[in-house]
Amino acid sequence: MAAWARAVRGLLLDISGVLYDSGGEGGGVPIPGSAEAVRRIKASGLKLRFCTNEAQATREKFVKKLQGLGFDISVDEVTAPAPAACRLLKERGLRPHLLVHDDLVPEFADIDKTNPNCVVIGDAAENFSYANLNEAFRVLIGLEKPVLISLGKGRYYKETDGLKLDVGAYMKALEYACDVQAEVVGKPAKAFFESALAEMGVPPEQAIMIGDDIVSDVGGAQQCGMRGVQVRTGKYRQISPPSDAL
Amino acid sequence: MAAWARAVRGLLLDISGVLYDSGGEGGGVPIPGSAEAVRRIKASGLKLRFCTNEAQATREKFVKKLQGLGFDISVDEVTAPAPAACRLLKERGLRPHLLVHDDLVPEFADIDKTNPNCVVIGDAAENFSYANLNEAFRVLIGLEKPVLISLGKGRYYKETDGLKLDVGAYMKALEYACDVQAEVVGKPAKAFFESALAEMGVPPEQAIMIGDDIVSDVGGAQQCGMRGVQVRTGKYRQISPPSDAL
Numbered sequence: 032m033a034a035w036a037r038a039v040r041g042l043l044l045d046i047s048g049v050l051y052d053s054g055g056e057g058g059g060v061p062i063p064g065s066a067e068a069v070r071r072i073k074a075s076g077l078k079l080r081f082c083t084n085e086a087q088a089t090r091e092k093f094v095k096k097l098q099g100l101g102f103d104i105s106v107d108e109v110t111a112p113a114p115a116a117c118r119l120l121k122e123r124g125l126r127p128h129l130l131v132h133d134d135l136v137p138e139f140a141d142i143d144k145t146n147p148n149c150v151v152i153g154d155a156a157e158n159f160s161y162a163n164l165n166e167a168f169r170v171l172i173g174l175e176k177p178v179l180i181s182l183g184k185g186r187y188y189k190e191t192d193g194l195k196l197d198v199g200a201y202m203k204a205l206e207y208a209c210d211v212q213a214e215v216v217g218k219p220a221k222a223f224f225e226s227a228l229a230e231m232g233v234p235p236e237q238a239i240m241i242g243d244d245i246v247s248d249v250g251g252a253q254q255c256g257m258r259g260v261q262v263r264t265g266k267y268r269q270i271s272p273p274s275d276a277l
Numbered sequence: 278m279a280a281w282a283r284a285v286r287g288l289l290l291d292i293s294g295v296l297y298d299s300g301g302e303g304g305g306v307p308i309p310g311s312a313e314a315v316r317r318i319k320a321s322g323l324k325l326r327f328c329t330n331e332a333q334a335t336r337e338k339f340v341k342k343l344q345g346l347g348f349d350i351s352v353d354e355v356t357a358p359a360p361a362a363c364r365l366l367k368e369r370g371l372r373p374h375l376l377v378h379d380d381l382v383p384e385f386a387d388i389d390k391t392n393p394n395c396v397v398i399g400d401a402a403e404n405f406s407y408a409n410l411n412e413a414f415r416v417l418i419g420l421e422k423p424v425l426i427s428l429g430k431g432r433y434y435k436e437t438d439g440l441k442l443d444v445g446a447y448m449k450a451l452e453y454a455c456d457v458q459a460e461v462v463g464k465p466a467k468a469f470f471e472s473a474l475a476e477m478g479v480p481p482e483q484a485i486m487i488g489d490d491i492v493s494d495v496g497g498a499q500q501c502g503m504r505g506v507q508v509r510t511g512k513y514r515q516i517s518p519p520s521d522a523l
Contacts, residue, residue: 161405206449
């Protein structure tokens, strides 16, 4: 065993594409062996934290689904972008127009949303309609200083019925239309990983991030001083990585 | 009158935002004075050609609407991106998956669309649904060598009920998701302006392009050796232009 491996004290685990593939009737299908792997990690004494860009549900609802799929996971073990976005909104006095999944809206319950002065975009799935995109665009371009906050910047992910465009694609559409650059909350933002590490109480050089996204998971972790491991489940495809991925 | 102005022999006219604002019940509202301006240009002896990125209808249907709004215009005076895309598809043996407006589909009637080996995206309006975007994305990312052809790359345009995202925004979403660069057919592609000039029989230095889009109309024309004039109707807004606009 290499010296660096012996020094590892904590793991950050991505969820979608690593523990399960989302979609379908039960909300998803566990990836074989993953529930057992979580149990073994916890039994090993390693610290463990779930680090996800999940933005289709509140953490409460999301965790409940995962428990139902057989995972040993609780809400206070999860680092997710919506709470990070709420902290940022409050700090800067920003009032968001939300373009997010219906089930994520409760995370923003105590945020003032009147007379918006920014747009928050998340993986809105079916809410990514022509009408909703135009509405978010009009809010954004109508601002004297457009502020676009994006919950992650993933290109796509895998659901049980196939690949789906992720929030990053729609973020790029709004960036282009309004000539702005989004502020990304969630992976691969450095502050997001740092927050997850702090909650786990492990420094980056003693932690490993495990995910299926070469940019958001592996690249983000490396920029933070962690090692990143890419699993071959989820969106993993045996092709050369995109040019800006490494 | 300046020497260059005396040398002008032909005008290229953008349509949406210059002659009329699209949308609403009658399909649009003429911009005051524009129908009279077309008549005066034609009476003056100047050559005139309509150079549009319109992709929500066949040229036949589009021209019929404009005639109904009082414009002196015929199909053979219009340069539009769909016919240019069809020429390109045939030249290169490409079979498109179409993400376009229903009313544009007839322009691709004699194009083989079985077993697609490229995606053609146009201003699909209501067809820019979550499901349709995912479908186009899956076709594109499933290709060994993804080819994305975009009918224009406009950021947005003005309809009677407000600003709408244009094809360029959705093009960027697919570009990002698949790590490809779209080939743009239509303004501001140089080949598109050259084709319009050839059909008019006027060299670029004796022509003026008149439009409301600083990138697609004015920038594209200038790159082609023409002068470009930006009208203050349509999407024109009194703000500084986006950083890549000039």
